[in-house]
Amino acid sequence: MILLATLLVLAVAAVGWWLARKRAREIELRSSGHHDRLHSRPVYHGLYVAIWTGVPALLLLLLWVAIQGPLLDALLLASLPQDVVQGLDENARAVLLNEIKTRAAGNPLPGEPAPYVAEAVRRLLRWRAIANMAALALSLAVALAGMAFAWRRLSPTFRARRAVERAFTWLMLVCASIAILTTVGIVLSLIFETMRFFTMVPLTEFVFGLRWEPQIAIRPDQVASSGAFGMIPVFAGTLLISAIALGFAVPVGLLSAIYLVEYASSRFRAFAKPLLEFLAGIPTVVYGFFAILTVAPAIKHFGDALGIPTAPNSALAAGLVMGIMLIPFISSLSDDALAAVPNALREGSIGLGATRAETIRYVLLPAALPGIMAGVLLAASRAIGETMIVVMAAGIIATLTLNPFEAVTTVTVQIVTLLIGDTEFDNPKTLAAFALGFVLFLITLALNMLSMHIVRKYREQYD
C-alpha cells in the first residue's frame, strides 16, 4: 500500500512536470519582447512543480513508515485486557506482540490462540487497513496541494531556475551528510559497546595486559580459560604481520613504480601498468587461498630445511601474501607521485649532466617523497585492517613474539573469532571484540589523517 502510494505520488509529480513545462512553453511562445520574456526555461518550471508535488508527499510517506509500526504496537498493547498485560515484563510483552503479528500475517503457530489474541489479530488487521488507506489519501492530498501551490506561482517573472538550483543544492547536501552521519553512527555504536566492555574489564588490564585468553565460559557448565584481556599480544601480532607485509611491498612497489615511470618503454608501460593494477582487483579471499595452499607450505618447507621450527600458519606466510596484495597500492600511488614531479625538474637535473639514476635518487624521489609516504601510510592502514587473508592464513592463539616463523594472531582475526558462534552481549568475551575494533579504528584513523596531512603539504610544494 505504501509502495502504491509512492508510485502514485511519483506519477502525479511526473504529470505536474509535464503540465507545467507545457504551460511555460505556451507563455514563452506568446511572449512578444523583452518585458514579458520567461525568466527561467520551461524545463525549470516543470522541475519546480514536480519538486513541490513529489518531495513533501514522499517525506510524509517516509515519516509514516517510521511511526506506523511503533504507534500500532502501543495501541495494540493498550487495547489488550488489563489483567493480561499487567503481569508481563518488557520481554514477555514483545513476545506477545510478536505472536499477534505472526498470526496476523497468516503464518501458522502451534496451538490455538487465546481468545484475547484472536481478538487482537482482528483489531490489528483492521487498523492496518485504515492506516494504509489514510497514508494513500493523505499523501495524494499533500502531492496535489503542493502541485497547486507551485502551479499558482508559474509566471514569466517567477525565478524557477533559482528555486530548482537551491533544491538540488539541498539534495547534494543531504547526500554528503549521509556519509558523514553514517561514520558518526558507526563510531557511536563502537564507543557505546566499548564503554560497556570497560565496565567489566578494567582499562589498564586491556591496554597494558600481556595475556589474551578471551575464551571464557558463557555457561556455567563449560570448561574454558579464566579469561585475560590484554591487547598487547594481539596488536603485536598485527604489527608484526603488517611490518612483514610492508617490508615486502614497499621496496617492490616503489622499485616497480620507478621502473615504470623512468625506464620502461611506453609500450611496456601500457601493458604492465594495467596488469599490476589488476592485482588490486583480486578478492582478498583468493589471496587467502594462495597463502594457505602455496606460500605457507613453501615457507614451512624452507624453514624446516634451515632447521628453524616453523608453524604451518607462520606470520611470514600471512605477511608476504598481504604484501603481494599491497604492491599495486604502493606502486600505483608512487607512480602517480613520481609522474606528478614536473618534467622541468627532470630536465634540469639531466641538463646539469646528472645520470638518470642520480636524477631519481637526488631530485625525483625527494620531490615525490610526500606522495610516496602517503601511499605507504594508506597501505599500512590497509594492512592493519585487512581481515580475510589473516583469518585464513594467520593463527588464533595470541603469542607475544617477534619470530616471523611462529604463528601470531591479529586484531581482526580475534574480532572474527569472538563474534562467531554462541555470543551474548552482556559478556566481556563478546564485548572485547568492540573494544579491539575501536582501538583498530583509532589507529587506522590516525594513519589516514597523517597521510592526508602529508598529501596536503605535498600539494603546496609546486606552484
Place this chain on the structure above:
Amino acid sequence: MTENRDITIETAEAAQERAAATPAGEDKSRPTSPVCGHKCKFITRNVNVFYGEKQAIFDVSLDIPDRSVMALIGPSGCGKSTYLRCLNRMNDLIDICRVEGTFLLDGEDIYSGDIDPVLLRARVGMVFQKPNPFPKSIYENVAYGPRIHGLARDKTELDEIVETSLRKAALWDEVKDRLDAPGTGLSGGQQQRLCIARAIATRPEVILMDEPASALDPIATARIEELIDELKENYCIVIVTHSMQQAARVSDRTAFFHLGRLIEEGPTEQIFTAPREKQTQDYITGRYG
C-alpha cells in the same frame, strides 16, 4: 682539448668540407669566427631532426663562436628550441626524436659513440624557459652539479664554488643570509638566476638558454640580460628568444629560423638593420606576429 692550430678565416663551406672529409673526433682545429674574431665553439653541419615521421629541422648548418652570445630567433615551432637541445643532446630523452648531421664541439663530434652524453651536459649547461629550481635549499641547488661530478674535494671548496657561482649569477647579495631557505621560495627572477648559478657551478664551457626570460617581468628580465652580458666574457652562450628586442640587446650574432630552416645568420646589427632575406625582414618588422 688542445688548441694547437689557428685558422684565421674559414668560410662555412670550407668548414663543411673539412668536417665531411675528416672523421669525427680527429679534427682538433678550431676555426676563428669570421666576424667577432673569437674561435668557434660549435660547428654544426647539415642538421636534420625528426620527431617520428615529422621533420622538425631541415639541413641547418651553423657556426657558434666562443665567448659571445648567439641568439636564435623565429616564430613558434620554427625549430630553434629543437636545435638548441641538440647541442647538449637533451633530445636523447625523447624516444621518437632522431638527430642527423655533424655537431662538432671544439672539433669533437658530440654524437659519436666516444662521447658520454652525461659528461657532455656537464660541459654544455642549460637554463630552461621556466625557472626550475629543485625543491631543495638554495645552497643544495647550486651544490647539486659539483656534488654529482665530484668537483669539490671538501666542504670548504664546495662552499667556495657555491659562493662564486651565486656571485657570477648576481644573486649572492640577495641570498647569502638564507642559503638554507628553499630555492622554490624565491621570486621568479631570483629563481632563474639561481638556475643560472646552478648551471655555472658545474663549470660548463657553453650555456644554452631556452627563452630564459619569457616567464619573468621586465625588471627581472633586465637583470638576466645584464647577467648574460657579463657571462659572455667567459662562456659561449646560445640563447633562444621570442623577443627581438632582447636578441638585439644581448646577442653578438643572430640566426633566424623559419619552418625548420635556417634562413639567415649574421652579426646581430646586420640582421636587424640590413637583413639579406625578405623573410627575415618580414619577421623583424613584425609581419609574422
